Amino acid sequence: MGFSGRMAAAALAAGVALVTAGAAEAHEWQWGGKLDLTRGVANVEGAGGGGLATWALITGNETRDGIGGELSATYINLPAYSVRVFGGGVGLFDRVEATVARATFDTGATGAKLGLGRGFTFDQTILGAKVRLLGDAVYDQSTWLPQVAAGLQYKANDRGAIVRAVGADHDADVDVYIAATKILLDQSLVLSATARATRANQFGFLGFGGDRSRAYAAEFEGSAAYLLTAKLAVGAEYRSKPDNLSFAREAAAFDVFVAYALTRNLSVTAAYVDLGDIATFRGQRGAYVSLQAGF
Amino acid sequence: MKPSALALLVAIASGPALAAEQPVAPYPQSDANAGAAPFKDDRVFQALHGKAGVARITADLIERLKTDSRTSDIFRAADFERLDRTLNEEFCYVAGGPCHYSGMDMKTAHKHMGLQEIHFNALVEDLEAAMTKEGVPWRVQARLLAKFATMKPEVVDASRN
Numbered sequence: 001m002g003f004s005g006r007m008a009a010a011a012l013a014a015g016v017a018l019v020t021a022g023a024a025e026a027h028e029w030q031w032g033g034k035l036d037l038t039r040g041v042a043n044v045e046g047a048g049g050g051g052l053a054t055w056a057l058i059t060g061n062e063t064r065d066g067i068g069g070e071l072s073a074t075y076i077n078l079p080a081y082s083v084r085v086f087g088g089g090v091g092l093f094d095r096v097e098a099t100v101a102r103a104t105f106d107t108g109a110t111g112a113k114l115g116l117g118r119g120f121t122f123d124q125t126i127l128g129a130k131v132r133l134l135g136d137a138v139y140d141q142s143t144w145l146p147q148v149a150a151g152l153q154y155k156a157n158d159r160g161a162i163v164r165a166v167g168a169d170h171d172a173d174v175d176v177y178i179a180a181t182k183i184l185l186d187q188s189l190v191l192s193a194t195a196r197a198t199r200a201n202q203f204g205f206l207g208f209g210g211d212r213s214r215a216y217a218a219e220f221e222g223s224a225a226y227l228l229t230a231k232l233a234v235g236a237e238y239r240s241k242p243d244n245l246s247f248a249r250e251a252a253a254f255d256v257f258v259a260y261a262l263t264r265n266l267s268v269t270a271a272y273v274d275l276g277d278i279a280t281f282r283g284q285r286g287a288y289v290s291l292q293a294g295f
Numbered sequence: 296m297k298p299s300a301l302a303l304l305v306a307i308a309s310g311p312a313l314a315a316e317q318p319v320a321p322y323p324q325s326d327a328n329a330g331a332a333p334f335k336d337d338r339v340f341q342a343l344h345g346k347a348g349v350a351r352i353t354a355d356l357i358e359r360l361k362t363d364s365r366t367s368d369i370f371r372a373a374d375f376e377r378l379d380r381t382l383n384e385e386f387c388y389v390a391g392g393p394c395h396y397s398g399m400d401m402k403t404a405h406k407h408m409g410l411q412e413i414h415f416n417a418l419v420e421d422l423e424a425a426m427t428k429e430g431v432p433w434r435v436q437a438r439l440l441a442k443f444a445t446m447k448p449e450v451v452d453a454s455r456n
Contacts, residue, residue: 033365033413035420063412094412139448141441185441188434229433230423 031295033063034094036231036261038138038183041269042072042292044203045153046087046101047128049179051257051271051288052239053221055192056149056181058132059099060091061265061294067092070099074290076273080110080281085290089128097151099128105205110281116162122205127154130179137183137190146182146191153177155204166279167245168207169214173199179221190233194221201244202278210244217242231261251276255288267292316377319399326388328400330449331442334391342435343390343426346383352425353382359421366417369408389442401446402453410454415447 040057043049048059048070060068068091076083084106089099104123111120130151137147153175157163160171177196184191197216199208209215219242225235236256243250257271271288278284326333334340343349357379360366370378381398388396398404419440426436 033411033416035416063416065411065413139444141444185444186438188437227433227437230420230436 031066031068032061032264033066034061034068034294035138036264039068039070039091039294040181041259041267041290042070042074042085042087042089042099042101044074044076044083044085044103045126045128045155046072046085046089046099046103047130047151047153048089048091048097048099050192050223050225050235050237050259051255051269051290052237052253052273053192053223054130054151054177054179054194054196055223056130056132056135056147056179056194057137058091058094058097058130058149059089059294060094060097062091062094064094068295070292070294072290072292074288076275076286076288078275078278078284078286080108080284081278082106082108087126095132097128097130099126099130101126101128103203103205105202114279122157122159122162124155124157124204126156126204128152135180137181141183141185144182146180148178148180150178151176155200155208157204157207160207163201163207166206166247167211168201169199169209171207173204173208175200177221188227190223190225190227190235192221192223195219196221199242199244201242202250202275203241206245206279210246212246213242213244225257225259233259235259248280249277257288265293265295267294316380317374319377322399322403324397326396328398329385329388329396330401330446331389333389334438334442337391337393339435339439340387340390340392342431343386343392343439344429344431346387346392346394348429348431349383349386349390349392352422352429352431353379353386355425355428356382356418356422359424360418363417363421366414366421369410369414386439390439401449405450405454408454410451412447412451415451419443 039059040048040055047054048057049055059070062068070089072087074085085101085103087101091097104121107120112118130149132149135145135147156172163171175198177194179194181192196219198219199216201207219240221239223237225233227233238254240252241250253275255271255273259269261267269290273288275284360370384394384396387394
């Protein structure tokens with residue numbers, strides 16, 4: 001670490017100390033305390049949400065009086081490919097969420113057919129930040145007003161030369177979104193809708209922008225879940241995506257899922273996902289399983 | 296010996312179980328103090344198994360609050376006789392049962408308690424557990440919890456003053 005790195009680290013440490021000291025002064029802050037499942041789970045980009053969609057809920061088990069965190073591992077098995085995502089995040093005072101995820105798109109045997117070589121992978125690093133702007137999905141039960149959050153995701157793909165060769169404009173880009181999530185306890189329902197400005201091709205695995213469109217597109221993510229108990233939810237999700245590359249059409253993604261809180265700290269999500277056609281291989285449908293630890 | 300005299304003797308002998316409530320300063324009594332409007336019909340009350348079910352849920356909830364590490368300190372010096380009676384009234388009234396709430400309003404009842412969200416959430420989870428033990432379906436639990444969730448600002452924020 002150079003001098004500027006040490007300065008930045010010292011400044012960050014001082015900042016954290018100030019924030020925590022301020023909180024401690026106002027009232028004792030603590031770990032944990034959030035109601036089961038109300039942190040959501042970690043989605044494919046490592047952000048708090050459902051499986052494919054991003055929600056307005058803040059990750060981690062903390063309440064507004066504390067700090068929390070989350071670690072997740074996700075695997076998607078498709079006919080021609082597989083996807084692995086490892087992520088982690090911190091939640092500050094149930095207000096701000098910062099996440100990092102490493103996502104791998106593994107072409108497996110299909111890599112040879114695409115001329116990339118067997119087992120060729122596309123990897124991306126995703127840095128996310130989300131802030132809750134208004135509303136409270138859990139406690140505001142007497143109004144229709146949802147919890148609303150806005151966020152950014154910076155995605156950097158490690159295969160710049162190849163994604164440009166298939167027509168993409170960039171190997172790194174920023175998504176911007178606004179999410180609204182409502183828990184309707186008297187109906188045992190969780191509803192969420194997100195609008196995202198993005199240029200990502202296949203979540204960014206095939207780069208950003210392309211020969212068909214270079215511009216940001218407004219895309220939609222929607223989730224509906226039914227709470228069978230306080231710890232068990234079933235639901236479905238939809239996520240539209242841009243279609244920027246002429247070599248292979250890209251369609252919307254769907255899933256049906258079940259999420260279960262095994263303990264206060266551990267939850268599992270299993271889903272059947274339909275990611276449509278990916279890089280000329282049609283009908284990529286398969287199993288999604290994700291394990292999350294929250295603290 | 297007449298039966299009524301026998302009952303009185305038993306009552307005196309059994310001591311703490313029938314301890315009287317501690318006196319409180321007078322306050323205006325009203326169902327509005329319950330902090331939530333009741334359901335318009337008694338389906339939720341029936342799903343809680345009526346007054347007997349509400350009594351079992353309340354007794355179990357109080358035991359959980361006494362032993363839950365998140366709440367045990369808060370309830371250490373509580374008047375459990377009064378808490379049991381007013382919680383029975385609260386649940387019965389809000390669930391649409393034939394009861395009136397005679398307790399203090401939520402702000403007054405939690406004044407100076409220094410509560411945080413973690414304590415409110417602990418009570419919600421302990422109430423869920425007590426209702427599950429009573430065999431109340433989740434769907435009904437969620438409808439009742441929706442009524443109580445809205446009290447969070449009155450319970451938690453007011454307790455800081």
